[in-house]
Structure formats: structure tokens, C-alpha cells
Amino acid sequence: MLRFIALSGTTGVTENLNVYEYKDEMIILDCGVGFPDLEMPGVDLVIPDFSYVVKNKHKLKAIVLSQGHEDHIGALPFLFREVNVPIYCAPLVTEFLTEKFRDKGISDYKVNTFDPTKDTFQIGSFKFSPFRVSHSVPDTVGFLIETPEGRIMHVPEHKIDQESVDGQPFDIERAKKLASGGENLCVISDCLGVHETGFAKSGVEIENNMLKIAMTAKKALFMSAMSSSIGRFQQMINVARRVNRKVVFVGRSIQNKTESAHKLGYFKYHADDVVDVRKAKKIHPKDLMYIVAGCYGQVGSSVYRLATDDDSRVSITEGDTFIFSANPAPPYSKESQDFIIDELIDRGVDTHYYDLKEGLHVSGHGAQEDIKMLWDICKPKYFIPTGGTIKHMHGYEKLAMSVGAQKENVFKLKPGDSVDFKNGVASRGQKVKVKEVMVHGLGIGDIGKTVLEHRTLLGKQGMVVIVFKATKDGKVLNKPEIVSKGFVFEGISGGLLNDSIQRLMKHLGTHNNLSAKKLKDEAIKFLEGYFFKTTGRSPMIVPIVVEV
Structure with missing residues (x-):
């Protein structure tokens, strides 16, 4: 019997961690952090409850990662306090992990880097075949997983974008080839965009929309996006060249991630396109574009310090221009983002943000037609929504039924819920008891x-x-x-x-x-x-x- 356990990440968008079990083998797919809500004062992060994994760590064979966002990889340093098994991931994720483990002082780990355009790899009874999908960070993948109980297509986040600004569109041909190798028992896929009709928009037009604003900027120009949005940063670099501005990266997360992407050739710029934040003080503000970390206004981030005039390196003044190429995404981020937007506007900064609907952001999550196209590729018998909330799972169920799925063949899972697959039949399995584990300062899981x-x-x-x-x-x-x-x-x-x-x-x-x-x-x-x-x-x- 194959058991799939959604340990976390099913009802809160973030904190993704899934477990596959077959006999005495266990594999984890993704291991991310969550973010504190308004009822968690003093909490820095929320991580999955690893109790079940630690209890069964003698069975754990590997950790497989689908992408490099924090809600998919951020909890690994915490898990590695308890276990140490090989990690499988794409090249950019390997770079992100190298940086993350170095920061946490972890040196005893092994990463197996796969090429999602051609590789397959075997872990015990499981055979994984990755394929590229379009998302808001390069090297995001889905997997065709072959198990003794059947084939499962697991795609945590995706859209079918064929004009992806990072140059990595959804690999439809490879996905179809993999799916055609046999009957596919189940699809586990992204449900966050299920309420949007049509296909999710491509981000191609964002560059021209940013350019229009940049051409009218009279003084310093500031931009911000999620720190792993490499494709968006490429568009910003392109805009900077067209308006003859030098680029300054502000914030450690952006500096590290853009450096990793540049190393792999995913992020292209010339050495003289970029200047150090210290050297920028000698250049006239009208000749500079600052790309700043902290687009959601997190307390202590570079954007937050800039907006509250608490950054000794960089200052923003009346008449400057600030472009937010990000909509509030993590839970409870709207309040913090709105706060810094208000601060900037109050200081006389020409601020461009999501409420103005100027075409400065698109979602990395597929809409209804993206979701249905994935289903058409793999033609599954069973459906499991992931990466959303209860309302998104409900919408996913209704969408699946609209294309002929039986209601009983859609499994909406809450944290700790499981599905058992045996002889081609899926049924609900035992529930694993889980709890919220909060990180505050040096404390982990010691508050409730x-x-x-x-x-x-x-x-x-x-x-x-x-x-x-x-x-x-x-x-x-x-x-x-x-x-x-x-x-x-x-x-x-x-x-x-x-x-x-x-x-x-x-x-x-x-x-x-x-x-x-x-x-x-x-x-x-x-x-x-x-x-x-x-x-x-x-x-x-x-x-x-x-x-x-």
C-alpha cells in the first residue's frame, strides 16, 4: 500500500511538506516554512510538525524539492537538526540551499542536482521524472512519480505560461511524454488560482509597464519584488539599461539570490550595469535604480527600513519613484505592505502599487484553464488539491467535477490527513496528529x-x-x-x-x-x-x- 500524507501546507498556502510511504520507505516532497498571522505576536516563523518524520526517520530515504521558494525549502535547516538524508533538486534550488545551509552553519549534507529537461532518478521503490513548469521562480518543477501502486503526477505550483519571462516555460512536450507512459492514478496539483477564469497571465507586458513609469521618473527610482523573482529582476535590469540607470541591489536576500541565478546564467547583466550601494552615493540619483528586498513590508526588511528612514546606506526622498512589482501574497502581508506604501506616499514618493492596477504583477499560480490543461495532460482517476486554503480546495473540487470527475475521487486534505492507494483504489487513510510549531528567536516549538x-x-x-x-x-x-x-x-x-x-x-x-x-x-x-x-x-x- 502507498500512503500519501499532507503533513502541512494544505489549508494555509505556505509551509508545504508532503510524505510518501511505501512499506519501509519514506520520501518527503518539499519542506517549507509558514509565516505568523496576526494572532502570533513575537513569532518569527511557523514550521511543519516533524514529529511523525522523526519518529519514522529510520524509513526516510530522501527529500525531493519542487522549487526554491521559502515555503518549499525554508524549514530544511530545522529538519536537519533531526535527520540527514540526501536531497534532490534542480540547479537553482541547489544554489539557494548552499547559501541557506552555510548561513545556518550546516555542512554535513548531500544534494543531488537533477536536470529537469531530461533526468530521472530512482529512490528505493520510487522513480521520479521531473519536468519544468512555469512559476515565479526559475527551476520550478513537477514530477511524474512511478510507485508500485501506480503513477502520480505531483505539481505543487504551476501555470502553463509559454512566454515565461525567466525563459523557462512549462515543458508541455516532456510532461505529455511522461504522462503517456501509462495510466495515471492521481494528480496532486496547485489550487491557489482556481477562482480565476481563463489562463494565468504572462508577465511579458510588465517590462513595458515599468518602462513607462521609469521614463517619467525625475529622481531616484526604486523597485521591489519577491527576492526569488529572477525573471522580474531581469525585466528591471532591462528597464534600467533603456533609461540609462545603474542598478543597485539593496538587501542580502536579493544580493544572494541574484548572484546564484547569475552564476547559472538564469539572470543576465554586464558588470558595469550594477554598482555597489556604497559607490552609489557618488552617482546622481537620476542615474540610479535601486532593487530593494522586502516587497511585503516585513518589519526589519530593506524596504521597511527605507520607508521608515532607518537605513544608513540608502535614503528615499520627496520626488523619488517607487514601483512595487508584487501583490500581497503570504498570509497577513497586506497590512505590512499597506503600511510602507502609506509611509512612502506621505513622504512625497511617487508610489506605484497593486491597487492602481498598472500591470506591474502577475500571479505565478495557474488559473482554471491552466489547472484543466494539466489534468488533460495526465488524465488522472483521482485528484488532490494542494497549496491553497479550504475555499481553494472547494473550488478545485467543483472544477474537477465540471470536467467529469466524481466527487468521491477528489480528496481535500487538512494537515495530517492521508490517502491510501492499493490495487488502483484510493481511500482516506489514518490521520497523523500534527500541531503548529512556532519559531521565536532561538526557541523552537516551546510556545503554544x-x-x-x-x-x-x-x-x-x-x-x-x-x-x-x-x-x-x-x-x-x-x-x-x-x-x-x-x-x-x-x-x-x-x-x-x-x-x-x-x-x-x-x-x-x-x-x-x-x-x-x-x-x-x-x-x-x-x-x-x-x-x-x-x-x-x-x-x-x-x-x-x-x-x-
Whole structure:
């Protein structure tokens, strides 16, 4: 029996990790990070729950990667704390991993680089045949996977673009050739663009649209896109040449990724097209184009520091021009991107962004016709949507049924759900228990729902600390001390705090011989009610009892 487990990445767009199991063999396909939502204060990243993989690591044979985006490769350094198996990926992904592992101090790893135009490779009972697909980063691939229980076409993200700006269109011919080698049991494919009709747009026209804006820019010109959007950066370089501007890369992620792509010949420019950020200070702003990392406005990113005037290397001033060639994509990125756009506009920067609909971005995810064309290529019996949310999976199911699929042959999986394939028949398998694993600073997985609830409460409502001095038999000595943080300003609302203490002491006077625990419980209960009644807010109450 073959088992496919969607450990994560099924309902939240990011954090992709899938597992294939056959007898005593296990293979992972993709291993990405997720991004914290608004209810995760202080969290840097979310990674898949590796518990099941670690528990069965004696079965794990390899990790196969479909592309180089962080939501497909970013969690590998965390997994490699627990396991060490060969990795299979395309050339650009190899370069990205080399950089990532070097940054994390990981040297004991082995990468097998495949050519997606011709290679196949065997891992135990599994035979993988990669083929190029069009996406927003070069060297993105799908796989035809031959297993003892049948053939599966797994394409995590794709569109059928034949004019891909990175020069790597969907390889329809190879995909058809691979699919025609036998009956295909199942397709596992991208569902994020399922609500868009027709085919997903090509990005070819973006270059001309950026050029129109660049030709009217009077001072410095700034542009930003996702750091792995090599094709988009090529278009920016092309625009810079046409308006006689030198290019400055700002941000380590862009510098590293463009260098990797340039090394492979995927990103083409001449040495004199680019200048170092330090040398740029000697060049007139009207002769410069800055390509800046952090298009989603992540706190601490180069775009964020630039917009908030917190970058010692580069500054942006009134009359400059800024082009965002990115729509909000990761969950909860719209708020941060809108913040920096507002900051730039407020500073007098001519800002071009997604709401203006100037044709500066296209999705890397296939629309309905892209999805159906993939199905037509492989003609599967079963369908599994991936890479979207619940609504996208629902739309994928409806689309599959519109072309003749049976509802029971579409498996919408949540994290930990599995599908078993045996004798040409698919059925739901056992669910693997998984949880959210959050990374904050140096901590991994050591915070959960309670800590996040406390952080959220502190951020929204503030905190009140009250310190009692009491005897061992529970008698409170003197007036307690009370301190407010993030709740009310004591210089203005000190009367409120003093009144709360007086009323609390009167309330406690009706109770005799309270234990320290009971004293804390009564203080919390009373003050929560008092503050909500008087202010409409519910700060965290932290009582401290000091026995004297």
C-alpha cells in the first residue's frame, strides 16, 4: 500500500511538506516554512510538525524539492537538526540551499542536482521524472512519480505560461511524454488560482509597464519584488539599461539570490550595469535604480527600513519613484505592505502599487484553464488539491467535477490527513496528529496557545501588577502596590488605580484568613470586573503575594 500524507501546507498556502510511504520507505516532497498571522505576536516563523518524520526517520530515504521558494525549502535547516538524508533538486534550488545551509552553519549534507529537461532518478521503490513548469521562480518543477501502486503526477505550483519571462516555460512536450507512459492514478496539483477564469497571465507586458513609469521618473527610482523573482529582476535590469540607470541591489536576500541565478546564467547583466550601494552615493540619483528586498513590508526588511528612514546606506526622498512589482501574497502581508506604501506616499514618493492596477504583477499560480490543461495532460482517476486554503480546495473540487470527475475521487486534505492507494483504489487513510510549531528567536516549538493568548492580551489590553505584603496566616499588611503597563498612563489615571486598590481592600475585608492562592484569585476576579466596568477594557491582572 502507498500512503500519501499532507503533513502541512494544505489549508494555509505556505509551509508545504508532503510524505510518501511505501512499506519501509519514506520520501518527503518539499519542506517549507509558514509565516505568523496576526494572532502570533513575537513569532518569527511557523514550521511543519516533524514529529511523525522523526519518529519514522529510520524509513526516510530522501527529500525531493519542487522549487526554491521559502515555503518549499525554508524549514530544511530545522529538519536537519533531526535527520540527514540526501536531497534532490534542480540547479537553482541547489544554489539557494548552499547559501541557506552555510548561513545556518550546516555542512554535513548531500544534494543531488537533477536536470529537469531530461533526468530521472530512482529512490528505493520510487522513480521520479521531473519536468519544468512555469512559476515565479526559475527551476520550478513537477514530477511524474512511478510507485508500485501506480503513477502520480505531483505539481505543487504551476501555470502553463509559454512566454515565461525567466525563459523557462512549462515543458508541455516532456510532461505529455511522461504522462503517456501509462495510466495515471492521481494528480496532486496547485489550487491557489482556481477562482480565476481563463489562463494565468504572462508577465511579458510588465517590462513595458515599468518602462513607462521609469521614463517619467525625475529622481531616484526604486523597485521591489519577491527576492526569488529572477525573471522580474531581469525585466528591471532591462528597464534600467533603456533609461540609462545603474542598478543597485539593496538587501542580502536579493544580493544572494541574484548572484546564484547569475552564476547559472538564469539572470543576465554586464558588470558595469550594477554598482555597489556604497559607490552609489557618488552617482546622481537620476542615474540610479535601486532593487530593494522586502516587497511585503516585513518589519526589519530593506524596504521597511527605507520607508521608515532607518537605513544608513540608502535614503528615499520627496520626488523619488517607487514601483512595487508584487501583490500581497503570504498570509497577513497586506497590512505590512499597506503600511510602507502609506509611509512612502506621505513622504512625497511617487508610489506605484497593486491597487492602481498598472500591470506591474502577475500571479505565478495557474488559473482554471491552466489547472484543466494539466489534468488533460495526465488524465488522472483521482485528484488532490494542494497549496491553497479550504475555499481553494472547494473550488478545485467543483472544477474537477465540471470536467467529469466524481466527487468521491477528489480528496481535500487538512494537515495530517492521508490517502491510501492499493490495487488502483484510493481511500482516506489514518490521520497523523500534527500541531503548529512556532519559531521565536532561538526557541523552537516551546510556545503554544496559552502563551500566544497572553501575548495578544498584553498587546491589546495591557497589564496591571498588584503586590501584596501578607502574613503567613493570610493577613494583608499595609496598602498593596499597584503598577500599570500598557493599560492606563498612571500620571493621568492614577486616581483610577488608587480607587481600585481601595475598593479591592474593602472587598477583601469581607474574607478572613485567605491563603496566598485564594488572595490572588480574589484579586484577579475583583479587578477584572472593576476595570472592565470602569474602562471597558480587560488588562491582564498579575497579583504577587510576598509573605513577611
